């Protein structure tokens with residue numbers, strides 16, 4: 537069993553380079569199915585979710601060539617399957633993008649219902665309603681989504697999203713790329729990765745306007761051509777390291793970010809007394825003094841991201857005074873609270889609200905990564921805590937953070953990946 541072992545209480549100093557955005561990569565890679573010819577995708581993060589998405593693409597028959605550690609070339613001309621089996625789809629939420637991409641390109645898709653982190657109910661009804669509005673026949677049978685286009689193909693239409701959904705917005709965009717006429721998506725999500733997917737499709741010859749606003753227009757085109765595209769930096773990875781510096785103290789240059797995408801996180805940390813200085817594509821984050829309490833409510837972009845809720849909560853655990861956190865997106869995103877309590881945090885959860893009373897310090901303890909971002913929060917807590925923190929279930933963290941151990945060690949953190957046998961006895965240091 538692999539664990540992270542952290543000796544906390546050391547301030548962080550140096551530079552951290554931010555990788556490509558996970559949630560953009562897991563949509564753009566399936567979008568390669570729409571392209572005639574080869575597309576070269578750069579700035580891909582080396583994380584297990586990306587490995588899985590590439591594996592699914594290869595299972596479908598695509599040729600994937602690794603150019604270097606962050607660049608792949610994808611050629612989908614030999615794709616001969618349109619079904620994504622349960623064993624693969626259940627491992628990753630983003631497998632739902634194969635429904636939109638396969639339906640769009642081949643007029644048919646059979647994809648097992650997706651898996652992913654357990655954050656409460658995670659329906660995909662809006663995705664399916666969107667495909668049906670485009671004229672597709674959609675059925676859920678034996679755990680699989682079966683979607684098929686009518687004889688003459690899909691047709692553009694006006695779609696109003698009942699709820700702001702990142703996944704449904706991107707999936708309907710994929711579905712509409714070749715639909716006849718114009719598709720208008722209203723009440724669309726506005727996250728940076730939505731703009732990134734639209735930019736990728738447009739770079740390959742698509743015609744999508746308005747991404748980043750709540751009305752997106754997709755004008756159907758007859759085909760997409762090959763090309764080169766570079767994925768945006770990861771907003772949540774950058775935000776996680778910003779909270780790590782805030783919690784542990786020190787001064788770190790967070791490199792290769794789009795500062796605008798981080799405004800919602802920066803604003804909260806500034807309010808708490810963390811110093812943040814924009815330097816072109818980098819942010820210098822420093823914390824020497826006491827942090828102050830504040831209230832945080834998660835919302836769709838440009839609001840405070842739900843994927844940063846647990847990490848900022850750790851900072852609030854160490855801030856003077858009482859803070860309120862309200863989860864505005866998911867119904868069950870506080871499972872990490874009990875783990876933080878083991879480290880001395882004072883946090884009470886009631887439904888969607890957590891009340892946090894700041895403490896002067898956290899103390900190291902054995903804890904569990906409950907999901908991807910909760911796991912990142914345990915690392916942030918471990919870096920700030922006195923003593924040793926051992927984190928297990930770290931496969932969640934590996935899904936979304938490229939070389940988190942290496943990047944943190946580079947700024948002076950004492951974090952190691954350690955292999956423990958399941959029963960007591962010898963353990964070996966892995967790196």
Ligand code: UD1
Pocket residue numbers: 559562629630657658659660661662663664699700701702703704725842843865866867
């Ligand atoms: C994506 C992110 C996830 C992030 C979330 C919100 C990926 C792979 N994952 O998830 O990390 O936490 O955005 O920023 O990009 N909903 C419905 N019906 C649907 C779809 C969603 O009711 O068909 C609801 C959900 O239950 C949730 C809300 O809409 O309450 C937002 O979900 P959505 O934005 O779709 O999240 P994901 O795309 O699954």
